[in-house]
Amino acid sequence: MYSFNYNRAKSVAEAAAALAKSPDAKLLAGGQSLIAAMKLRLAKPSDLIDLGTIAELRGIKVDAKSVTLGAMTRHAEVAASPEVRKAIPALAELAFEIGDRMVRNMGTIGGSVAHNDPAADYPAGAVALGATVQTNKRKIAADDFFKGMYETALEPAEIITAITFPVPKRAAYMKFKNPASRYAIVGVFVAETASGVRVAVTGAGSCVFRVPEMEKALSAKFAPESVAGIKISEDGLNSDIHAKADYRAHLVTVMAKRAVEAALKR
Amino acid sequence: MTVKVSMTVNGKPVSAEVEERTLLVTFIREQLRLTGTHVGCDTAQCGACTVHMNGRAIKACNIVAMQAEGADILTIEGLAHPDGTLHPMQEAFREHHALQCGFCTPGMVLSAVDLVKNFPNPSERQIRELLDGNLCRCTGYHNIVKAIKACAEGAKV
Numbered sequence: 001m002y003s004f005n006y007n008r009a010k011s012v013a014e015a016a017a018a019l020a021k022s023p024d025a026k027l028l029a030g031g032q033s034l035i036a037a038m039k040l041r042l043a044k045p046s047d048l049i050d051l052g053t054i055a056e057l058r059g060i061k062v063d064a065k066s067v068t069l070g071a072m073t074r075h076a077e078v079a080a081s082p083e084v085r086k087a088i089p090a091l092a093e094l095a096f097e098i099g100d101r102m103v104r105n106m107g108t109i110g111g112s113v114a115h116n117d118p119a120a121d122y123p124a125g126a127v128a129l130g131a132t133v134q135t136n137k138r139k140i141a142a143d144d145f146f147k148g149m150y151e152t153a154l155e156p157a158e159i160i161t162a163i164t165f166p167v168p169k170r171a172a173y174m175k176f177k178n179p180a181s182r183y184a185i186v187g188v189f190v191a192e193t194a195s196g197v198r199v200a201v202t203g204a205g206s207c208v209f210r211v212p213e214m215e216k217a218l219s220a221k222f223a224p225e226s227v228a229g230i231k232i233s234e235d236g237l238n239s240d241i242h243a244k245a246d247y248r249a250h251l252v253t254v255m256a257k258r259a260v261e262a263a264l265k266r
Numbered sequence: 267m268t269v270k271v272s273m274t275v276n277g278k279p280v281s282a283e284v285e286e287r288t289l290l291v292t293f294i295r296e297q298l299r300l301t302g303t304h305v306g307c308d309t310a311q312c313g314a315c316t317v318h319m320n321g322r323a324i325k326a327c328n329i330v331a332m333q334a335e336g337a338d339i340l341t342i343e344g345l346a347h348p349d350g351t352l353h354p355m356q357e358a359f360r361e362h363h364a365l366q367c368g369f370c371t372p373g374m375v376l377s378a379v380d381l382v383k384n385f386p387n388p389s390e391r392q393i394r395e396l397l398d399g400n401l402c403r404c405t406g407y408h409n410i411v412k413a414i415k416a417c418a419e420g421a422k423v
Binding site: 001002003004005006008028031032035036038039048050052076080099100101102103105106180181182 | 267269285286287289308309310311313316319322323324325328329330332333335377380381384396398399400
């Protein structure tokens with residue numbers, strides 16, 4: 001790992017000020033992707049600004065209409081929260097499927113969303129549920145937040161403080177995971193929301209994306225057979241030693257079908 | 267550049283001047299000379315470096331020591347009773363011969379203690395799934411799972 005300066009921020013304002021001062025600084029949340037990337041010398045931040053002790057960034061708030069997760073809330077906390085399990089069980093299940101227990105004890109939702117790994121789980125949940133990303137500057141709809149591979153709408157010195165998920169009528173997440181890394185080869189989150197059905201796919205492409213054809217079919221009839229015959233194009237999908245693009249395209253249909261089945265069982 | 271890091275390890279307060287980039291596992295092994303915490307893959311996959319931080323199992327190769335500033339750390343050296351009596355999970359591993367070469371064992375045991383604490387009375391299948399963050403290159407999983415199940419059924423962890 002290259003050397004860096006370490007700073008512990010006591011507040012979001014302090015972290016934003018430190019971030020604005022050095023253009024090559026990076027925020028440190030749980031570090032489960034960042035520290036690994038730094039060890040491989042794929043990332044070379046001049047400064048790390050640790051958010052680990054900022055109390056205002058942690059916590060789970062649930063009301064009748066929504067679940068709000070503080071940016072520094074750990075995956076294990078979301079997975080184990082009785083309130084989240086009751087309000088949006090699919091979200092708790094998604095958190096439980098991330099990495100392994102030790103990674104879930106460190107990794108945070110804010111870190112995952114800000115990193116926007118093409119195979120990360122939270123982006124699928126955020127987009128399918130129509131979540132809102134709250135930063136120290138503004139609110140950003142999930143649809144406008146995820147821009148591309150490891151790319152988001154976040155501006156320099158902008159810090160995610162919380163993410164709010166509206167409670168759907170029903171939802172489920174199905175993930176076909178790489179058994180070694182536990183990242184999604186393909187993950188599909190299906191949600192029947194107040195504004196219609198939303199289907200978000202992670203792992204298959206360079207960034208989370210929605211499948212309008214499936215959403216239309218499921219809005220007409222929320223049943224597995226509605227998506228069973230819909231095959232997305234393999235053009236532009238990821239191809240690697242784990243799965244070729246045509247296989248990933250096939251998995252999108254299979255996982256979408258299973259997600260609808262699971263959502264109907266709730 | 268160096269920074270001062272302080273934490274409690276196995277009940278004892280420790281502190282040292284370290285480089286910012288020092289990993290927690292490096293601090294534990296090289297600074298504190300507690301070499302029971304192993305470095306296996308060094309990429310947060312194998313779990314040989316598992317320790318408890320504030321009561322939760324984490325991978326010590328995947329955080330920098332400064333992230334543990336002020337934390338309460340438990341390593342394998344601190345698990346047994348000071349008089350030498352083994353922790354019930356260690357006893358179960360011994361009883362069921364849940365180790366072959368022993369390299370993954372410290373991480374397996376600390377991971378297993380956290381597993382049983384958070385998922386009381388796990389089924390065999392649950393144990394196998396929840397143990398996915400610990401790799402045993404001897405493939406000795408069968409007895410490891412048996413030991414964890416026996417410990418979960420027989421004793422308070």
